[in-house]
Structures are given as C-alpha cells and as structure tokens.
Amino acid sequence: YTWPNPQLDELESLVYDQHGFNSRGILAGALDPCSRFNFGDTVNRSNVADWIRTAYHDMATHNVADGTGGLDASIQYEQDRAENAGNGFFNSLRHLTLGITRYAGVADFIALGAKTAIEQCGGPKVPFRGGRVDAKVPNSPGVPEPQQDLESHIAAFARQGFTQTEMISLIACGHSFGGVQHSAFPDTVPLPDGVDDVSQTFDSTPFNFDNAIAFEYVHGTTNNPLVVGHNDTTNSDKRIFGSDGNATMASFAASPDLFKSTCGTLFARMLDTVPKEVQLTEVIEPLPVKPQSVLLTYMGDGTLHLSGQVRFWDTAESSSRSAKIVWADRAGQTNSSYADVLSTNANMVAFALNDGNFSSVWYNIGPAATNFSILDESAGISKFWFEVDEGDGSGVRTEDQDGVGFALQDALMLADSSCQTTSATLSSIATIDIAVRADVSPSRVYLEYDLFNTDSSGGSFNSVNTTDAQPATGRKVAASGYNIWTVQFPGSALATSLPRTVNIAANVGDAKIATASFTPFTRLKQC
Numbered sequence: 206y207t208w209p210n211p212q213l214d215e216l217e218s219l220v221y222d223q224h225g226f227n228s229r230g231i232l233a234g235a236l237d238p239c240s241r242f243n244f245g246d247t248v249n250r251s252n253v254a255d256w257i258r259t260a261y262h263d264m265a266t267h268n269v270a271d272g273t274g275g276l277d278a279s280i281q282y283e284q285d286r287a288e289n290a291g292n293g294f295f296n297s298l299r300h301l302t303l304g305i306t307r308y309a310g311v312a313d314f315i316a317l318g319a320k321t322a323i324e325q326c327g328g329p330k331v332p333f334r335g336g337r338v339d340a341k342v343p344n345s346p347g348v349p350e351p352q353q354d355l356e357s358h359i360a361a362f363a364r365q366g367f368t369q370t371e372m373i374s375l376i377a378c379g380h381s382f383g384g385v386q387h388s389a390f391p392d393t394v395p396l397p398d399g400v401d402d403v404s405q406t407f408d409s410t411p412f413n414f415d416n417a418i419a420f421e422y423v424h425g426t427t428n429n430p431l432v433v434g435h436n437d438t439t440n441s442d443k444r445i446f447g448s449d450g451n452a453t454m455a456s457f458a459a460s461p462d463l464f465k466s467t468c469g470t471l472f473a474r475m476l477d478t479v480p481k482e483v484q485l486t487e488v489i490e491p492l493p494v495k496p497q498s499v500l501l502t503y504m505g506d507g508t509l510h511l512s513g514q515v516r517f518w519d520t521a522e523s524s525s526r527s528a529k530i531v532w533a534d535r536a537g538q539t540n541s542s543y544a545d546v547l548s549t550n551a552n553m554v555a556f557a558l559n560d561g562n563f564s565s566v567w568y569n570i571g572p573a574a575t576n577f578s579i580l581d582e583s584a585g586i587s588k589f590w591f592e593v594d595e596g597d598g599s600g601v602r603t604e605d606q607d608g609v610g611f612a613l614q615d616a617l618m619l620a621d622s623s624c625q626t627t628s629a630t631l632s633s634i635a636t637i638d639i640a641v642r643a644d645v646s647p648s649r650v651y652l653e654y655d656l657f658n659t660d661s662s663g664g665s666f667n668s669v670n671t672t673d674a675q676p677a678t679g680r681k682v683a684a685s686g687y688n689i690w691t692v693q694f695p696g697s698a699l700a701t702s703l704p705r706t707v708n709i710a711a712n713v714g715d716a717k718i719a720t721a722s723f724t725p726f727t728r729l730k731q732c
C-alpha cells in the first residue's frame with residue numbers, strides 16, 4: 206500500500222513493530238517468554254495458548270451457508286456458554302482490548318493476538334489482514350465440545366468451512382499449544398493432591414509450536430487428555446485424529462515442515478473467516494521505508510517545524526550511512542534548500558518476531574539537537590522523500606514509494622501557541638491552537654479523539670469523539686498565511702479524554718482534511 210493510510214499504517218505497526226525501539230509491546234511483550242501467563246499461577250497455562258483458543262472459539266460460530274458468524278469478537282458476549290468453558294477468553298480479552306482504536310477493533314486484536322502468538326512461539330508465518338467488524342450481539346452457538354461424537358464434529362467443521370482432513374489438521378495445529386484445565390473440565394482432568402487447579406498439556410511442549418502433538422500421538426507416548434483421558438467420552442482428539450486411519454497425523458509426525466506449512470495456511474483461513482458482509486484489507490506487508498508520527502507545527506514566526514520518524518525495514522545500523530529528507534513545496538517545486546539530515550542513535554533499533562538477526566533502524570527527522578526540520582511557511586510542503594547513501598560507493602538511493610513520494614498536507618496543523626495554564630488559584634485550562642491556511646475556508650475545524658468504552662454486557666468498543674474549534678480572528682499573525690482556530694479543555698481532560706489517538710480535522714466543502722494522529726498534550730507548554 207502507499208503511505209499515508211491511517212488504518213493500514215496502524216495495522217502495519219501492530220504487526221511489525223514488535224520488539225525494541227517504537228515497539229507496541231502489547232502483543233509480543235505479553236508473550237515473552239512464551240510460557241508467560243498474566244493471570245495467576247496455574248501450572249502449564251499461558252497467554253499464548255489462551256489467545257489461540259480465543260480466536261478459534263470466536264471464529265467457530267461461522268456458518269458458510271448463510272455467511273453469519275466468524276471472527277467478529279462476538280466471543281465477548283458468549284462467555285457464559287458451556288461450549289466456552291474456562292476463563293481463558295476473559296483473560297485474553299482483558300489484555301487484547303487494551304489497544305483498540307478506530308483503526309483496529311477487538312476482532313482485529315483477537316486475530317493479531319493469535320497471529321503474534323503463533324509466530325512468536327515457533328509457529329509458521331500467518332499472513333495478516335485487518336478490517337474485521339466487531340459484533341454487538343452474540344452469534345448462534347456452535348463451538349465443538351469434547352463429549353460430542355465424530356459425526357457432529359465433522360458437521361461442525363463443515364459448517365465452519367473446513368473438510369475432515371482440515372479439521373484433523375487445524376485441531377492438531379491448535380493443540381500444539383496448551384492443555385485442558387481441571388477447573389474447566391473436571392471429568393476429563395483429575396485434580397492431584399495439594400494443588401487448586403492443574404492443566405494437563407496436549408503434548409510435552411505446550412508453550413511452543415512444533416509437531417510433538419503428532420509425533421507423540423503416533424508413537425504412543427502422548428499424554429493428551431483428549432486422547433488418553435480416563436473418560437473415553439471426552440477423548441475427542443482420539444476419535445478425530447484416528448478418523449482417517451491416522452494418515453494425516455502420521456504425515457505430520459514424519460515431517461515438521463509439512464506440519465508447519467499446513468498450519469500456516471489453516472491458521473490464516475481461521476483468522477480470515479468473517480461474516481460475509483465484512484471486507485478484509487489486503488495482506489499487511491511491512492513498508493520498506495515507513496514514516497511515523499509525521500507532523501507539521503505552525504510556529505507563527507514565518508516557519509513550520511516538521512517532526513517525526515522514519516523506519517528503514519530490514520536494515521542494520523551503519524555508521525557510514527547518511528540519510529536525508531528532501532521535500533517539495535506547496536506548489537510541487539523542489540529547491541536545493543528543501544532538504545535536511547536524518548539522525549539516529551544506538552537505541553533506535555527494532556526487531557520483528559523470530560527473524561534471527563533481522564533488525565530495523567529508525568531515524569528522526571532533523572538534526573539530533575532538535576529532531577525537527579525548519580520549513581519556510583510561505584513555501585510550505587506537499588510531499589517528502591528520502592535519499593540514502595550507504596557510504597560504500599554504491600551511490601545515493603532514493604526512497605520515494607516508486608516516485609509517488611510521501612504526501613503531506615500543510616493546510617491544517619497544530620500551532621505552537623497551544624498551551625496549558627497551571628495556576629494555584631484557577632483550575633488548569635488547556636488551549637489547543639490550530640493553524641489553517643488562509644486560502645482554505647473550512648466550514649468546521651475540530652479535534653477527533655478515540656475513547657475506550659464498555660457496554661452493558663461487558664463488551665469493549667472504541668468511539669471517536671469530536672470537539673469543535675472556533676476562529677480566533679484577533680490572533681492572526683500579520684503577514685502570516687495562516688489563520689488561528691482555537692479550542693479549550695479543562696486541564697484534566699488531557700489525561701482523561703485525550704490520551705489516546707488524537708488528530709485535527711477540518712471540513713472543506715465536501716472534503717475532509719486531517720492531520721496524522723498524535724498525542725501532543727502530555728507535553729503542552731505553559732501559557
């Protein structure tokens with residue numbers, strides 16, 4: 206895709222900024238190590254297993270015939286069903302809802318959680334698409350349960366869109382992680398003396414993906430409670446794995462590579478099984494050069510400050526590299542003065558999941574002393590790009606998205622005069638000033654900001670609130686090409702309603718202009 210695209214930019218970061226500088230932390234951070242469990246000390250439980258099971262149970266209500274159900278976060282409203290026994294869903298949702306925004310809802314986070322868990326903990330690469338839509342009500346029931354017979358399991362997977370062989374495979378893929386808990390399935394897993402609860406694992410490596418689930422099953426060494434459980438009624442894995450004469454499981458036991466590639470395909474299909482009206486995005490690939498948090502600030506002194514960062518994907522640190530940002534002015538013209546350095550330091554290195562020596566480096570726009578570039582307000586900017594010299598004689602490389610450049614509007618931006626009062630006698634007031642280019646006549650200028658909400662059934666959702674700004678005609682700087690609009694909040698709002706995704710927007714005719722999202726209000730200067 207082409208930058209900027211707020212939704213795809215956010216999804217790309219969630220998928221690829223996993224470790225190190227600018228990492229989102231919320232996904233891979235909770236899987237480090239893979240045995241990590243955030244909710245108590247039951248032996249053998251893990252976030253990784255809970256997240257994968259949550260994705261399957263959310264998806265398992267899908268009906269291929271009428272296109273209903275699928276991975277749509279309806280699991281938020283289905284946790285009191287017997288088919289969703291255990292507290293793994295509640296635990297997973299408590300964590301996976303933390304980062305929802307207007308660009309990625311609960312269902313996308315359930316899918317992201319499973320994808321990240323699978324990849325971080327030894328599994329195959331699972332291509333990721335975003336754009337799932339969160340259900341507001343439960344779906345029809347339909348998650349398979351271990352006491353049901355083989356025919357009903359074959360029928361349930363057919364309803365979800367999977368053949369019998371795919372059923373055997375997908376269960377083996379999922380049950381490569383985790384196990385069965387006594388508290389959720391007391392008839393299947395007995396409680397040893399001296400503990401409150403226990404989880405009996407499906408294979409000897411419950412925190413990592415590998416073909417032990419198949420190898421141990423085929424070689425008769427398995428301790429899988431759904432195969433060798435003392436209660437044969439709940440031995441569903443035994444009935445399912447054996448339903449083709451063990452052919453599929455034998456092939457997985459013989460070939461770790463076959464198992465891994467089969468699971469990569471089936472996990473991706475599981476995550477992409479959505480209600481028929483949902484249109485998923487393209488597969489999110491990493492951008493080779495990705496600007497982030499690129500913002501203009503109106504200074505009121507004839508200049509604009511350009512700040513932000515850029516990530517060079519799959520690139521190692523190098524002291525011989527020099528990198529520049531270059532831009533075109535509002536009229537699309539270039540000029541030798543429209544350029545500045547990019548700066549970096551030893552901390553600005555990042556890592557993706559399980560890629561060995563793979564790394565990315567980040568640069569700040571502008572010299573290290575300031576971390577911004579200074580633009581002439583009257584010239585403005587329309588797009589920028591980068592010139593990179595590795596210093597190895599190979600010459601200068603231009604990174605401009607195949608000639609398109611990285612577009613940036615200069616009609617609307619935060620003004621540096623934004624400030625906050627902190628008076629002992631008056632309660633604090635935050636003033637957000639917005640600069641609007643004088644040749645633009647907006648009908649409305651406003652802040653847009655995400656709020657985290659919980660509905661009466663305990664479901665989490667994001668809403669986008671807006672607050673309008675008003676023209677501050679008297680504050681126009683003479684000779685400036687920009688007008689000031691302004692909006693005030695109680696100082697406390699900076700921490701309560703504005704700490705998530707915030708941006709400035711304006712309606713101009715039928716069009717909407719918006720800045721990138723930012724969180725500037727933690728560092729508002731004093732009025």
Ligand code: HEM
Pocket residue numbers: 249250251254255257258261290291292293349350351352358375376378379380382383384385386387389390404441475
């Ligand atoms: C006939 C189909 C299936 C049955 C009857 C079944 C049954 C079960 C049962 C009884 C548990 C124990 C849950 C607990 O104690 O909290 C479990 C755990 C689990 N299942 Fe399945 N399952 C099926 C299919 C799948 C599929 C298709 C996947 C994923 C692709 C999956 C992934 C998991 C995972 C990761 C766990 C471990 C959870 C943990 O350790 O907390 N299952 N399953």
